[in-house]
Amino acid sequence: MGLGNYTLKRILLLIPVFIGVTAAVFLLLKLAPGDAVSALLPPRARDPQTVAELEARLGLDQPIYIQYLKWLGNALQGDLGRSFATRQPVTDMILSRLWPTIQISIIAFVVALFIAVPLGILSAVYKDGWVDHLSRVIAFTGISVPSFWLGIMVILVFALFWQNWFGESLIPAGGYVAPSEGLGDWLNAALPPGITLGVGFSAIVTRLTRSAMVEVLNEDYVRTARAKGVKESALILVHALRNALIPVVTIVGLQVGFLLNGAVVVEQVFQWPGIGRLLYQAVQTNDMPLIQGLVLFIAGVFVMMNLLVDLTYALLDPRIKYD
Template sequence: MADLHVRATRARRSLPYPVRRLLQAVPLVAVIAVMNFFWLRLAPGDLADVMAGEAGAATPEYLAALRHQFGTDQPLGLQFLAYLERIVHLDLGWSFRYNESVLQLIAGRLPATALLMISALVIALVLGCLAGTIAAVSRHRWVDVAVSILATLGFATPLFWLGLMLMVLFSAHLHWLPAGGILTPGVAASGWAMLRDLAAHMVLPVFCLAAYYLAIYARLMRASVLEVSGLDFVRTARAKGVSRVATISAHVVPNALLPIVTMTALQFGALFSGSVAIETVFSWPGLGQLALDAVASRDLNLLLGILFFSSLLVLAVNLIVDLTYGWFDPRIEVER
């Protein structure tokens, strides 16, 4: 048995590191699929009850016919096996609420969510790291105090409340920016006109989503820069006559960014969760709003598909960060 275990270990190590990481993710994907299925089945009601409520009344025969059409009248074990079979074949099922494939619905809403999340993440990373670095360099001065206060406010402010306040100020009172949506309805724009319209609709939701993570990255970057500044190689660089600006830009900041990279990967799932509230407040037609509609209508196939897809997306982002971590720190060698 010991010899077989050694051979299996050697066989795994002979595979390329990315392949081994992908193989390690397979059991986690299976666990996620199982947990999503059974957790959602704990919620009371189903799509048939929602449709009956919208109709005002329904006979037991009509409800039974709907459940038979949706497949929810089958034993739970058979439903689970059918769900696993669809997952194996990369089929996320059919949304009876929208009368469309779940995969097509996700593909149609994904660009809007990706645009919102990537824009907010880039802004939060750039401004947060810049603010944290300036605060650390100006420690105990008014700049440091101002950044700390703003970061605390951004960290403590609920996203939905901030979104509503921004909407009241810039849309209802000042009329500078649109209150919601992704494009102005009824306006057939193209080219630069469409891009300007899209940019105007993006300002409030992107800033609102970025504010929370900007505060986190600013505080983390400040602490990381202060920690790295006290290390031996930084003092050695200063002793050799390297200027303060060059020391910070070439030695301190690159090493201080490592915790930011790790935090970004870990918070990608939380960023997706935060986009649900933002998309709801600003009527942004993305996956978050689609998931909320699926919960309200008890469209389990659609909700299972969104949860499974978002789980795969989070795993993929963490895998990419893991594989590219050596690029941020050449001292780290990927396990061979």
């Protein structure tokens, strides 16, 4: 079975997963406190006739499976309903906030890959040396520090305290600057939330890269290659790293989805108008269509990342059979 058929098979297997995800999103939010009638009607207007008319207009008087099928059918066409708070299409609201979140997610991803992976490799090569001990301290600190606390400290030190010390803040205290407004201004605004979001991600990738490299470097084929005189740099970067990347790819793929979850806190701290902050505002206002749309979108990102991880496995490891 070729790579094309393998890819098609993996995509077909995602169909029941996607249906299960949509059902869970729909039912869990139906069980949550609050309802559409309470969100749309003020208490003085909730007489039985008005409530019945609104429920009929929204389809809430129908069996729950009918409501789910209609919602799923609309969602497959890109229609996630309208926000209770703003009356705007949920799809448009998500798309308008997606680009800012992608910006800081890219920064977090780049920080993780270009710092965490080399640091993990060095820690494995110089196991139990000072580089290894230093990377452990950095990684454990990154894992342990909550992102909201780190974000607050970044703003306090580099915006408020820095201004008191030197008369001018090093970074803005919050807010969004589009890349079109100037690369320097954009980096000044986007790097603090991006790096804050990437600290925990980097720590996890560092520890996993180290563990995978230590295990691979102790394999027989690595010792054999070293005994045959293969250069150490080629041994590490060509022979060992490729096999060590397989578990790293798993965690990196899943962590890309978790970046959206972490963005809820980071974007609120830095007043960054992305997906995470939109979800926080939707929960505050009990905006059910918007919450459903955002949770479904984030779940869809996880599903797609799992697919990409499966396909990357097949490319990295020839031992994985397409059948």
